Amino acid sequence: MREGLDTFNEELTIPKNTTNTFVLMLSQIVKRCSPLPSSSKIMILGAGFSGNHIAAVLKSLGNSVLCSRRNLEKPGADFVFDSEAPSLPPKNILNEVTHLLSCIPPTKDGEDPVLNKLNAHLKSMPLEWVGYLSTTGVYGNYEGDWVKETDPVKPKQTRSKNRLACEQSWQASELPVQILRLPGIYGPGRSALQNIQSGKSKIIEKPGQVFSRIHVDDIAGAIIYLMNLATKGERPSIVNIADNIPTSSMEIISYAASLLECSLPPIESFEIASKTMSPMALSFWEENRRVSNQLLCKYLGYELIHPDYKSGLKDCLIQEQSSRMIN
Secondary structure (H helix, E strand, C coil): CCCCCCCCCCCCCCCCCCCHHHHHHHHHHHHHCCCCCCCEEEEEECCCCHHHHHHHHHHHHHEEEEEECCCCCCCCCCEECCCCCCCCCCCCHHCCCCCEEEEECCCCCCCCHHEEEEEEHHCCCCCCEEEEEHHHHHCCCCCEEEECCCCCCCCCCHHHHHHHHHHHHHHHCCCCEEEEECEEEEEEEEEEEHHHHCCCEEEEEECCEEEEEEEEEHHHHHHHHHHHHHHHCCCCCCCECCCCCCCCHHHHHHHHHHHHCCCCEEEHHHHHHHHCCHHHHHHHHHCEEECHHHHHHCCCCCCCCCCHHHHHHHHHHHHEEEHHHHH
């Protein structure tokens, strides 16, 4: 990373509602990140798996962060924002927000729920940076070729078309927006390791098919890095956040099995497996692309914490084993 590579808060502040696994991950990411200016107030809307992790790192860096969930009893919730409810967050929550990250998916009609409900409020905030978590699904099928931010988007799936519509709404909002396109997300407690341990996993063989992925550590690290770059006036409108090596499902599951020291799940051809796949699962296998991270890593200078699936899955296993020992 460019600056702050050695920045580390020795007395790590652990946010409330943080799991032991979260705690173990934080120190390594904090070493890689620089805090935002002390005057910053960050709001994360829809703080689920990724949003909660980003918030935990920012809080550990000493920044002020508020997260929304639909229910205050959910992990990491500071206030309620439900796009389907008539009420809005309290004004004191919205005041003085400088950085906003939206992790909330489109409505069934393809509209953005945050812009629908909060657009007028957003215009009155002193926003310096707005991030929208989107998907690399907007690129559509590239038959295994590499895709970068400047390549045409040609989504086929309804969910990807809806994401693209939301991207366009954010870009038309006149806010300082950065679109962050993510491929498959994984991390401790949510990876191929769990698929194998469940006993329901199988290896699907489809020659030439690859998937791009990103570890949740690098979602947090990259987004905080991009927030800091924006304070220096460097804010590309769209950034892919993906690791270096798109790989087949077979490679991922085989490596996960080797880490767990267990036998490989059964192998089944895609032709046979597709007959019993859900429409959602089938839609993922219908598209094939390699997502380029050259803008993020080569030109903007972000250094991946987990550059490939081997590093990422090893980390997941270590974190999960350590968490079980603590618990």
